[in-house]
Amino acid sequence: MTKITEQYPVLDVLVIGGGVNGSGIAMDAAGRGLKVLLCEMNDLASATSSSSSKLIHGGLRYLEFYEFRLVREALAERESLLRNAPHIMWPMRFCLPHQPHLRPAWMIRIGLFLYDHLARRELLGASKGIRFDTDSPLVKGIKRGFLYSDGWVDDARLVVLCAKAAAAKGAQIRTRSRCVSAVREGPLWRVCLEDQHSGEQSEYRCRALVNAAGPWVSKVLTQAVGQTVAKQIRMVQGSHIVVPRMNIGEHAYILQNSDGRIVFVIPYEDAFSLIGTTDVDYCGDPSQVTISEQETEYLLAVVNSHFRQHISVSDIVWSFSGVRPLMDDESASAQKASRDYSFELDTPPGAAPLLSVFGGKITTYRKLAEAATDSLCRYFPDAKPAWTKTAVLPGGDFLDQPSLQRQLAGQYPWLPADLLQRWVRTYGTLCRHFLTGCESLESLGDHYGAGLYEQEVRYLVREEWALTVEDILWRRTKLGLRLQYASTTALEHKLAQLLGSRLTTPAEPANP
Known part of the structure; x- marks a missing residue:
């Protein structure tokens, strides 16, 4: 009615x-x-907004398509966003291995110079050339490269x-x-x-x-x-895979491929690496998009041509795909679409x-x-x-993650360091909403695995519109990476209790 x-x-x-x-x-x-x-x-x-490469970046490769205004605007926005949300965004250094047969060094230097200077830069370091030693995770043929700065974001x-x-x-x-x-x-x-x-x-x-x-x-x-x-919009499918961590240290990698595209290998949720993305024209229902066998093989091939440690389909712990609604500028290929x-x-x-x-x-x-x-x-x-x-986003009213973590550790010394770190970079000061009044791990209520406690679940339902197991494990958090093979029956029962007659769904990722 x-x-x-x-x-x-x-x-x-x-x-x-x-x-x-x-x-x-x-x-x-x-x-x-x-x-x-x-x-x-x-x-x-x-x-789309939870299926990105999780980057706050100007788009280095867009310079090749002469999209200088877009890159300048994005570079300027990087600084504002990093200041306004220090809990879910932070600077990241990117390593660009040099492949002389793909792009000459002078071209990359010019691109990085523009990247450093198209917009005012205060929080991020400048680019520079580097050489790889015997400890490098890259194949022996790659001897030199470049470092530059961009940012990371928890998109959802x-x-x-x-x-x-x-x-x-x-x-x-x-x-x-x-x-x-x-x-x-x-x-x-x-x-x-x-x-x-x-x-x-x-x-x-x-x-x-x-x-x-x-x-x-x-x-x-x-x-x-x-x-x-x-x-008209042009629907372009972008897919990613997640594998056990390949990144050494906190650097991400940006890999050039012979088709002109680039692939990122990004440190992800501590124990993993996020690899993507593809650019494929898509027709159909955007809610049904899934990674194809060809996309998987493409991403594996690009990584294996750069890294000594080879990966295969059996190493993939999760994959996801999204449809980007780009303006249809009649570009010949999806990767060139604005x-x-x-x-x-x-x-x-x-x-x-x-x-x-x-x-x-x-x-x-x-x-x-x-x-x-x-x-x-x-x-x-x-x-x-x-x-x-x-405008600082909710939970972002603190100086930096280490200082907030130290402050909370002093107030709640019984909290495990890894749990506190996850809460700081997920909620920032919002974690006080479910920590207030708690005096021990037991006071956080039922534990559903991987550091997910009842108090956090109650908060997500009450204040962040979470209704399903999928909402909690794959968008409000990324704990699905650690719980996707475990039973979530207890969590489903808790949600049913909190939501009454409202339905919950199984703990499957949106794009398994």
Whole structure:
């Protein structure tokens, strides 16, 4: 049965899509004093935004395609993001082995010089040339290379923290809520949302509608809104594999391949290495994307041509794939398709505006959200100015990870160091929400394995919209890497108890 929701008689902005762009726009708009609702048909960051290479980077290889503005903007955003979220983002050094037959050294030096100087750099070290000794993990034929700096991010947690920031500014966050229809009624939109569990439908009225549905942006336009698509997106599949750790130290590797692509080998969750990504044109339902045998073989071949330690399919402990909704610039290959973003503002005379977001990359999500919200604020003259450039994300109000870990260790000396480290780089100061009042490991409640305790689970359900085992093990945390072969029955029972009649799902990764 449909009911009219009266929490807000009329919303200012309703955002469709709970990925990084939608959550970023909801956060920005709510912080400007607008009445905002964000709806997501699944879980936050359940598609593209949890399937990235987990990097905050300018995109060194985009320089080859002359995308200087995009690289400059992304490089500048690196600094803002690293300052605003020290718990889920941190600097990382990248080692680029030199392969003379692929790119000459002078070309790489010029690219790295531009990378160092296109935008102001305060937190990250400059690039330099290096030589490899006998201790190098690389094959003997690789004698020299380059080091440069970029950043790491827990992509799924970035989305959740943006949603938390939006909620703290008054936004409503509705997960598992699909936009069924959106109809213009003069200066307002009438939007129907359907609860994916109960089937119950609710209607909202809003002054502006944002379509940030990622790979589904065109589908929302044609099926929910009933409009033709002004801009086409190109769906590009990117796949990754995770193997036991290959990285020595904290350096990541960026490997050049003969087809012009690059592959990252990144330290991941302490005991693993993350390898990716591919670039393959994709057709079909984005929710059904999975890594192909050809992609797996491709990633293995690139790594094995560079590292002494060879890996095979049997070494893969997890794989995941995502669909990137890139702007269709008619590039010949998926790898050359632009990672830039744009948005289309549809404003017929006297009618409520519709803003649709196309393309983008995780590094520039804040800038995209700011520009999108700026374009909407012409319809809201009382809106406050842009504010997110220096806005610390929830849990990020501390100096650095070591100092926070020392502080918490002094307050909770009974906490194991590895557990405390995970909480610091997952929650930052938010971990106090489930540590307050605890005096021992036993006071954290039931233990479900790999350092996951009941107090943390309760917090994730209560404050981070977690509803399923998958939400907890693969997006709010990455503990699925350690628990994917273990029984999660006790955790499923706890979620059923906490959520009542709301359904939980098995502990399978979104893209096994």
